[in-house]
Each structure stands twice: as structure tokens, then as C-alpha cells.
Amino acid sequence: MKKLTLALAQIETKLGVLEANLEKHLDYINQARDKNANLIVFPELSLTGYLLQDMVPSVVTRPTQDDPHFKQLLEASEDIDIVVGFVNEDDRHRFFNSAAYLSKGKVLHVHNKVYLPTYGLFDEGRFFAWGDQIRAFDTPHGRIGLLVCEDFWHASPPYLLWLDGAELLLFISVSPGRGLNSHEELESARWVEHITQAYASLYTSFVANCNRVGYEDGFNFWGGATIHDPNGELLAQGPYHEEALTITELDLNQLHRTRARLPLLRDERTGLVTREMNRILAERGRAF
């Protein structure tokens, strides 16, 4: 039986204080490794905090051995794979809200957030550049897709990752809690839980979401990390509003069983999608 022990680290962060956040990462990595986890996932912008505004250019880390922060994370990744959120800067000095997958001392993948929410309480497009690639990648634990928060509110990035062979979708987020009403959980928590469960079912894949906790100014972040299996069943959930390390053993053979029952990926008509997409773009292209 092929297994993966997944650790979701829903942590608080210090806003703009890389050293303190890195120290917390290393502590959680040690905890996860001691519990025999194979992969630990941290939330969006886990090395920097979220509400950065004009701090963005001053909290850049580069996902290379030369970077003093990534060097330590890459060393730690010899024993356990790591997903971390950080501010990335490219050669043209564009700043990205990014996530990196580290394994055995190497950076296997960097995803620059493609959809930057810039409306309502969000202002990311003002401070970050838009990523322009959505790619699945191979890891020792299978083929994985990595998305950051608003990326998975759009149906197309998880869809593309599914077609690109991802069997485990890793979502990382910093979701501001809102919609306090008579329910036992915030509306924002229910919204995210609905869509992550739907992706697991629709794409017959494992879907994990690691959302952070804590407060920044008046925002609260609600945590509640989840992992759903390819049947859409909830395997584990972290607590709301508290730091936690949620560790779950995934039976990766479930992919085989679910996809035998429900061959959605086999039957997906990508040629048809492409033809219709091209027609829509031709006819209504200006709208996009």
C-alpha cells in the first residue's frame, strides 16, 4: 500500500519578521519529522505574514541555496518534504506571492500566485505581480499541484492541474474570517470547505488546504486545515483559530479505487474543451 503521511501546519506568523517565522517553521518541521510525516505544508506567505503592503520588497527570499533563509529550509528538507509560502522576486524585480516545494535539499517547484484578489478587503494586485504558469510537478510522493488561496477560487487552475496529472492538490491560504452569524463556523470557513470538498470529488484527487491562524490588525484568520480524499470525504481537520499540526496518513491507493469507480479523468474531453474555449475566445475575447 502506497502511503503518504501529510502534516498541515496552521501557524501564526509575525508580520514582516522573517527570522522569527523561519524559527517557527524549523520547529514545526522537527515536530512533523518526529511524527514520521513525509510532507509538511505551511500556509500562504508563511515566512512573512500576510498584510505586508509596503513591506513586500523588504521581505523577499529567493528559493535557492544562496538565500540564508531557504538554505536552512533546504537542509531541513533532506528528511521531510516542505511546502512554504514566501515573497519571491524575479530577475525583473517583480514581486510574487509564492509557494515552493522543497525535497531532499532541492527546490522541485515554485508557484507564483496567479490570481491576486484586489477587491473588497483585499489589495494584493497593488503590491504583487501576477504569476503566469500553472503546472503540476513530480515528487517522491506522486504528482502534485500547488495553488495559493484565490487561485483555487477560480475553477480553472485546479482543472489544469488535474489534466496535468496532479493526484494531490495542495492549497495554501490566508483566509480572513468573516460572515459571523448564527452558525458555529464563519461563512468564510464554510465557503472554503465547500469548494475544497467539491474539487476532491470533481477531480477524484486528494485535496489539502492549509490556512493560517492569528490576527493582523482587525483581520482574524481561522485555520481549520482540511484534507479530503478522492471521494470527497473529509479525512482530517485542524481546529479553528488555533495553531495546530494536523497529521494524516493518506492511502494513495484510494486514487486507484476511486478512479476505477468514477473515471472522470479518463472521460474528460479536453479536445472539446479546447475547441469551445477557442470559440468563446474568438467570439467574446474582448471580455477576457
Next chain:
Amino acid sequence: MNTIDLNLNPELATKVLAGFIRKELGRADFSKAVLGLSGGIDSALSCFLAAEALGPENVLAVRMPYKSSSQGSLDHAQLVIEQLGVQSLTVEITEMVEPLFEKMPDMDNMRKGNVMARQRMIILYDQSEAFNGLVVGTGNKTEILLGYSTLYGDAACAINPIGDLYKTQVRQLSHALGVPDEIVNKAPSADLWAGQTDEDELGYTYEEADNLLYLIVDQRYTPQECVEAGFGEDFVQGVVRRMMRNHFKRVMPPIAKVSNRTIGYDFLYPRDWGT
């Protein structure tokens, strides 16, 4: 039309709001809070949340009566202090504000009320230093939206845990947390003179205002849609005008931009910068 449902889950609300007080004070390296306790429901709720967040020994509740303040207000504040076991202090403001009133014999009740609110702010911010605690605000969403407060007076605070709760939600959460019934059920009042009530001054009840504000603010209804939803046109127009006229109380004063980088426009950092 959307059903107007302002009910909230008290356990979740308490968890989020007490956590907010604890964490935001902690980020500024504080573990104590100071607040003015008027005997009314808003400050009672803030006091309950602060005690829950920090422990009662780390909360200083200050009663600041004026000579015309009702004994009921003072007694109700005392009920909260005794029930929670928070630290307390009573500082009468009469002898502080009277000299100004005497110099300005034509001062009306509005001006006097503002002077009293600002005098109480001075005392709270002095106690903030003396007690080594931050001032926790007591203004609710309804009064902030209507501008029913004194700028740099009762509106002044370091953090505000209840500013996103409508008055009816303040009542619901207060009841759930065990704020004494006599405080929850009495008519809200600034207590500047005997018999004064907020709802008489505003011309409508808080419940009416909350329902309308919920549609305008939370549900993004246009004023016309609110009228179509059954609210009186004059009432809707009056509330909208009041919200707009008092918006200055909700924002920082504008700075005239002349440089290339100006505070508030293109010098943007969160309050929690570096913490």
C-alpha cells in the same frame, strides 16, 4: 428580499473577539486593558470580552461620572465590576469640566457632552500609561456608522473589539455572556441629563436602524432598494445622510500631498507592522 438576520453565534463571537483583544494587545507588548465603564451595555460588553481575553486582574474599568450622571449608571457599572472582579477606579469629572463650562456660559448640551466625552478620554489615556494597559474601545457598528459619538472622545481607543457588531448584536452577545439584565434591557442613553435616550434623539429605534444599515452596508442595497424592501423613504434618506455627514469621524484626517511619498496614500503599512 434577503431575510434580515442579525443573530450571531455567541461562542464563536466570543472566541474571535477575545482572541482579537489578547493577540492585538500582545503584538504591541501589552497584556492589560483600560476602559471606561459607563453603566451602559456597550462598555459592559467590552469589559466582559477584555476580562475573558486577559483575565479580570488585567483589566482596569474606570467609572467617570459627572454630577448629573444617574446613580443607576454608576450602580450598573459597579455590578459589572463586581461580577467580573476586574480592577476599578472612580474618577469624578465634574470638577474638571465645570471650570470650562463656567467660562463659556452659552455652552449648550451638545458642547458640554463633547467636553465630558473628551475629558473621559484624557483620564483613560492617562490611566493607560499608569496601568500599562491599552484603551479598549466601546463603540458599536451602529453608532460608528451613524456617527453618534464624540471624535477624540468616546471614539478614541487603541483597539475596538465590538465595532463590527450592530447594537442588536451587542445586546444578544451581552445577554449570552451574562451581562446583568438591568443593563441589557434598559434604554440606551448618553446620560447627560435625566430621561435622555439615544432612540429619542435619533428618532428611530436601534433595531430599525440596524435592519436598515445591515441592508445598506452588509448587503450593499441601494437606498431605493431599501425603500422597496419596506423602509420609509424619509427614514432611509435620513440614515444615509447621517452616515455620509459623519464619515469624517471614521477616517484619519486627510494630509495634503506634496511629496513623492505621503503617509496614508503611498506610505502604506499595517498597524501591526513588524510584530
